[in-house]
Amino acid sequence: METAIFLIFAALALGSALMVVTHKSPVYATMSLVVTLFSLAVMFVLLGAPFIGALQVLVYAGAIVVLFLFVLMLLNISKEEHQQEGQTVHRWVALLGAGAFVGLVVPLLYRATQPRNAGALTEQFVSIREFARDLFTRYLLQFEIVGLLLLVAVVAATVVARKPPAAPSGAPGADSPVSEVEP
């Protein structure tokens, strides 16, 4: 039963990941990314991390992808990327690199896990209570640092994406010293 679920969602994840990479329209690529992220949420549940699976759906599919779609909507670039040829060499080199990566890593991973087998899932391993206890005791400092990082990122994103103040007329309302860029 778990094997069937794994195979179905692994195929779904790989297929939609290929769609993400190959589809011309960025909107469709983003929607395929949602399918990939949901399949990976199933993988997390299969691996005994249901909380991570829920976070995957909430944070990735819910927040990050919506951010992507918003930017796509703002920039209105749904029909960009008209293919000019002469890109083919580039493409083959990229495929070769990816293939070499798989060829190197898959045997390594397989050998690294071959002798051991994962033990049975315990209540204690799956429980969110234990997860939170670890997060807020052993990893409290890291947690705080990540919170600070998110704060900085939000401030940086608003500063960077803000409309630059109208430079030529010397508008009195423009009070920001940053990004006085003359185009």
Add this chain to the structure above:
Amino acid sequence: MSLPNSVPVSWFLVLAALLFAIGVAGALTRRNGIGIFLSIELMLNAANVALVGYSRLLGERTGQIMVLFVMAVAAAEAAVGLGLFIAVYRQRRTIDVNRLNLMRW
């Protein structure tokens, strides 16, 4: 509550490697800035699968907590990166990375 472990962890790791390779190929071939970002998200997720897989294999929860941090960093990276793209688009009217060569030389 208890799942029998009928799926070997190595399958998950192989899936993670394949997803990462797809992400690498995408990041190298896409020319749209947003497409490159999507490929990077794909790679981050592949790394997350590998982390949770090893966490399961070793019976240690650190990998899952690492995934939590990776998700937060990915959110921050997406916010800042997309803000940069908006700023660049405002100046150049494109986010095709082949035509964004201002800082190249």
